[in-house]
Amino acid sequence: MEASDRYIREHSSGQTEALAWIERQTNIRTNHARMLSGAVQGRFLTMLTEMIRPARVLEIGTFTGYSAVCIAYGLPEDGHLDTLEINDELEDLILEGFDRAGVSDKISLLIGDAKKTLERLKSGQYDMVYIDANKREYPEYYDLVFDMVRPGGYILADNVLWDGKVWLNPLPQDKQTQGIAAFNSIVARDPRVESVILPVRDGLNLIRKKP
Numbered sequence: 157m158e159a160s161d162r163y164i165r166e167h168s169s170g171q172t173e174a175l176a177w178i179e180r181q182t183n184i185r186t187n188h189a190r191m192l193s194g195a196v197q198g199r200f201l202t203m204l205t206e207m208i209r210p211a212r213v214l215e216i217g218t219f220t221g222y223s224a225v226c227i228a229y230g231l232p233e234d235g236h237l238d239t240l241e242i243n244d245e246l247e248d249l250i251l252e253g254f255d256r257a258g259v260s261d262k263i264s265l266l267i268g269d270a271k272k273t274l275e276r277l278k279s280g281q282y283d284m285v286y287i288d289a290n291k292r293e294y295p296e297y298y299d300l301v302f303d304m305v306r307p308g309g310y311i312l313a314d315n316v317l318w319d320g321k322v323w324l325n326p327l328p329q330d331k332q333t334q335g336i337a338a339f340n341s342i343v344a345r346d347p348r349v350e351s352v353i354l355p356v357r358d359g360l361n362l363i364r365k366k367p
């Protein structure tokens with residue numbers, strides 16, 4: 157961990173027992189622990205959710221459920237989160253984490269390819285959407301969810317700085333960098349939204365659909 161990251165973590169509120177359990181299990185049972193949001197971004201997600209007070213939230217990319225729990229912590233009493241994950245091997249771990257965090261009744265886990273699941277959910281309306289799945293597909297997710305977000309609602313996308321690769325010239329040709337760079341350009345040019353990129357961890361694009 158870099159000194160700045162350590163300082164930020166040590167001077168922000170800590171994580172709950174349940175989140176520490178999910179983090180530990182992610183490290184033990186998966187090979188991709190760095191995909192997990194972590195304590196600082198997680199706390200930010202909880203506080204942002206508390207500020208927006210959304211009745212319905214959609215998350216694309218559950219992984220081991222860390223960010224889903226953080227969002228659920230910030231939901232109002234009657235709020236609900238639908239979270240989408242393609243990897244069915246993670247299901248038991250995710251559900252145990254929700255249970256330990258006491259948020260099982262606030263979250264529906266929908267296993268399958270998000271692009272297909274979104275087709276099924278498309279008549280729904282969300283107040284907030286968190287995009288954190290396949291980086292190659294960010295522009296597609298944006299198109300698919302846009303009409304599902306209520307006017308004045310928010311879309312938050314993770315990893316939009318992609319380790320600094322998005323501002324390299326020439327732009328790296330790998331599909332993940334291309335996907336994220338295309339997404340950021342589409343959002344920046346989209347007259348239907350206002351947006352700001354926050355340099356939290358690997359970058360969060362906070363997008364508000366104009367009322």
Ligand SMILES: C[S@@+](CC[C@H](N)C(=O)[O-])C[C@H]1O[C@@H](n2cnc3c(N)ncnc32)[C@H](O)[C@@H]1O
Nearest residue numbers: 191192193217219222223241242269270289290
């Ligand atoms: C960066 S991780 C999510 C991390 C999680 N949001 C967190 O902060 O703890 C990305 C997840 O998206 C999932 N994913 C990738 N492509 C997907 C798709 N097409 N549909 C649903 N989930 C997908 C991956 O399996 C992976 O678990």
